[in-house]
Structure formats: structure tokens, C-alpha cells
Amino acid sequence: MTHAIPASATIVITGASSGIGRATALAFARPGVRLVLAARRAAVLAEVAAECAQQGARTLAVPTDVTDARAVHHLAEAAAALGGGQIDVWVNNAGSGAIGEFDKVPLAAHEQVLHLNLFGYLYGAYAxxxxxxxxGHGILINVVSLGSWLPEPFTASYSASKYGLRGLMDTLRAELSSEPHIHVCDVHPSYIDTPGFQHGANYTGRLIKPAPPVFPAQKVADTIVKLTRHPRPSTMVGWSGPALRLLYQLAPQTTAWAAARLFRGYLAQAQPAPVSENSLFRPQPAPHGSDISGGWLAPAAPRGRGTWWGAALLAAAAGAYLWQQRKSGAPIPVNPTS
Known part of the structure; x- marks a missing residue:
């Protein structure tokens, strides 16, 4: 289905100060468009707004903590005021995580991840x-995660928030099924090169890196822009996402076991790193983590044997599944559907 937003569309983007949000803001920036950018760091947000303005966009920076429902309501009011009473596109993107064994991660950190990733999106949709x-029209785009389709060990509250978010938006789509010009679109990125790993809390005592293959944030931003022209309920970004999702559907226990084993193997040899909340509760001062990229695609980036655990997981789970099928005598599907 093709949908045309006006050239002077009013577009709200949360989490716009870095990573996918910053890339998305710049991807939308063009003469005539009204961009309303939200994040906690006012100074960095102003920099992004200035970059977008240089490309011809009319910009408004609204410092916002998405865990505060009233602040998100104010964001919507400010956007509508800029847009002459209308908001055409709202991109829910702000979020974070906490990595560590479930009972070693402070309860407050688990709660904050849920507030950011689940309630922040709920507040955005509600506003x-x-x-x-x-x-009579509008497009709500939610940057969700591969983690909404399969559990990722040592990210319990993050996975809970993403699974919950998928259910929330599926339900909202059902409620809006009689309003064909209002769209709810979910984007599920695979592992993306952003500063997200620097922003999230780390309670492992080890340096955490995204598992390859790692895709550029621009790939997600381009997908979001495309969804404003061709809305669809669910879109995955990066080939590894659909592959891992399918493996988990076919062999859930084996895939989960392989993921946990490989991640523990990575932690055993990863470089030491301080236990830190990073910016989970409070934003870190600029310029830390203010870029689109987290530096994970740089050719000179150090690589340990655990950094290939994503590819190893694919091979391990697929091999175990085929072995189980042959052992049981069950037929192996030629074209399984997701």
C-alpha cells in the first residue's frame, strides 16, 4: 500500500540525539518538512536540529524524558503547535538496556529498562x-528489536520490554483496523552500529560488543523513511534477524541453549570493563555517545573470538536442529514459513 505524506509533514522522533534516531532525523531532513526532535540531552539535541536545519528542514528541539508521561504529552503538544494542529509521523525510538545475569542486575535497572522501552513507547502512542x-491519518513507527522475537541471554528486562512492545503494538493495530489511514509500523533491527552498547548499563564486568554481522544505522533510518511511503506492520532490518528468528521458531530450546553457551564463552575471554549504569538513568555529557555510529564497523576495531557468536549461533542451532530431526526421523521442511 502506498501512502503519501505531505511535503510539509510534521515528524516527531524520540531518541534523536544519537544512533538510529540521529540518522533518521537527517534522513528526513529536507526543505519544507517540520522535524520535532526529542531526547534527554538538550545540547546534543540542539546540534542535531542545527544539522537538519542546514538541509532545509524546519526543526524544533524538545528535550524530553520518555519515562515521564507528561513530558511526552508536552512533546506532542509542541509538535502539533509547529504543525498547525497536525502530526503526520511519530517515531518511537528512545530506549536502552541493562546487560548482566538477571539477579545481578539491580531491580531499579530492570525497572528503568521497562520504563524506557515499553512505557516510553506506550506514552508516545497515547500522546x-x-x-x-x-x-483521520497518521503513521506511528516503532523501532523495536530482533529481541522481540527471540530471548537474548543476560538481557532479561530488555527482552521483556521488546516482547511486551510487540504485543502492545499488535493489539493497537487490531483496534485501529477500521481506520485504514492510521498505520502502526514496527521495525525490528538486527545488531546495529550505534552507541547503544555504550549507553546501556553493563553489569558483567566485561566489554560488550554487538555480535556480527553488524549493520549501519543508516540502513534502519532508510527503512523508517520508506515506511512513511509504504506502511507495513512489521519490517526486519539485516539478514541475520530473519535467520535467527526462524531458527528459534524451529528449535527454540537448542537456539536458546546455544545463545547462552556462546555468550558465556565470550564473557570468559572478553576484555575487562567497569560495572556501570552508563546513561541508563542519567544522560552522559556530550560528546560521549553522541554520534550515529558506535564504531563497531571500523576496520581497526578489535575482535575477540566471542565477537562472531552470532554467526556461530546460526550454525550451532541449525546443525542441532537438523541432527534432532534426523535422529527422530521427522521430515526436514524444505520451505518453512515464519
Whole structure:
């Protein structure tokens, strides 16, 4: 289905100060468009707004903590005021995580991850939906995760928030099924090169890196822009996401076991790193983690044997599944569907 947003569309992006959010803001920036950018770091947000303005966009920076429902409501009001009463696109993107064994991660950190990743998106949808209903159209885009389709060990609250978010938006889509011009679109990135690993809390005592293959944030930003022209309920970014999702559907226990084993193997040899909340509770001062890239695609980036655990997981789970099928005598599907 093709959908045309106006050239002067009003677009809200949360988490716009770095990573996918910053890449998305720049991807949308063009003459005539109204960009309303939200994040906790006011100074960095102003820099992004200035970059977008240089490309011709009319920009408004609204420092916002998405865990505060009233602040998100104010964000929607500010966007509508800029857009003459209308909001055309809302991109829920702000979020973070906490890595570590479930009972070694402080309870407050688990709660904050849920507040950011689940309630922050709920607040965004709740704030913008009345505008969509009143004007009869609108596109809500949610940057979710591969983690909403399969459990990732040592990220319990992150996985819980993403699984919950998928259920929330599936339900909202069902409620809006009689309003064909209001779209709810979920984007599920694989491992992306952003500063997200520097922002999230780390309670492992080891340096955490995204598992390859790692894809550029621009790939997600381009997908988000495309969804404003061709809305669809669910889109995965990066080939490894669909592959891992399919493996988990076919062999859930084996895939989960392989993921946990490989991650523990990585932690056993990874470089030491301080236990830190990083920016989970409070934003870190600029310029830390203010870029689109986290540096994970740099050719000179150090690589330990654990950095290839994503590819190893694919091979291990696939091999175990085929072995189980042959042992049981069950037929191996030629074209399994997801």
C-alpha cells in the first residue's frame, strides 16, 4: 500500500540525539518538512536540529524524558503547535538496556529498562493517537528489536520490554483496523552500529560488543523513511534477524541453549570493563555517545573470538536442529514459513 505524506509533514522522533534516531532525523531532513526532535540531552539535541536545519528542514528541539508521561504529552503538544494542529509521523525510538545475569542486575535497572522501552513507547502512542484520530491519518513507527522475537541471554528486562512492545503494538493495530489511514509500523533491527552498547548499563564486568554481522544505522533510518511511503506492520532490518528468528521458531530450546553457551564463552575471554549504569538513568555529557555510529564497523576495531557468536549461533542451532530431526526421523521442511 502506498501512502503519501505531505511535503510539509510534521515528524516527531524520540531518541534523536544519537544512533538510529540521529540518522533518521537527517534522513528526513529536507526543505519544507517540520522535524520535532526529542531526547534527554538538550545540547546534543540542539546540534542535531542545527544539522537538519542546514538541509532545509524546519526543526524544533524538545528535550524530553520518555519515562515521564507528561513530558511526552508536552512533546506532542509542541509538535502539533509547529504543525498547525497536525502530526503526520511519530517515531518511537528512545530506549536502552541493562546487560548482566538477571539477579545481578539491580531491580531499579530492570525497572528503568521497562520504563524506557515499553512505557516510553506506550506514552508516545497515547500522546499522538488523538491527533491521528482527529485528522483521520497518521503513521506511528516503532523501532523495536530482533529481541522481540527471540530471548537474548543476560538481557532479561530488555527482552521483556521488546516482547511486551510487540504485543502492545499488535493489539493497537487490531483496534485501529477500521481506520485504514492510521498505520502502526514496527521495525525490528538486527545488531546495529550505534552507541547503544555504550549507553546501556553493563553489569558483567566485561566489554560488550554487538555480535556480527553488524549493520549501519543508516540502513534502519532508510527503512523508517520508506515506511512513511509504504506502511507495513512489521519490517526486519539485516539478514541475520530473519535467520535467527526462524531458527528459534524451529528449535527454540537448542537456539536458546546455544545463545547462552556462546555468550558465556565470550564473557570468559572478553576484555575487562567497569560495572556501570552508563546513561541508563542519567544522560552522559556530550560528546560521549553522541554520534550515529558506535564504531563497531571500523576496520581497526578489535575482535575477540566471542565477537562472531552470532554467526556461530546460526550454525550451532541449525546443525542441532537438523541432527534432532534426523535422529527422530521427522521430515526436514524444505520451505518453512515464519
Amino acid at each position: 499522538v493517537l488523538p491527533y491521528f484520530r482527529r485528522q
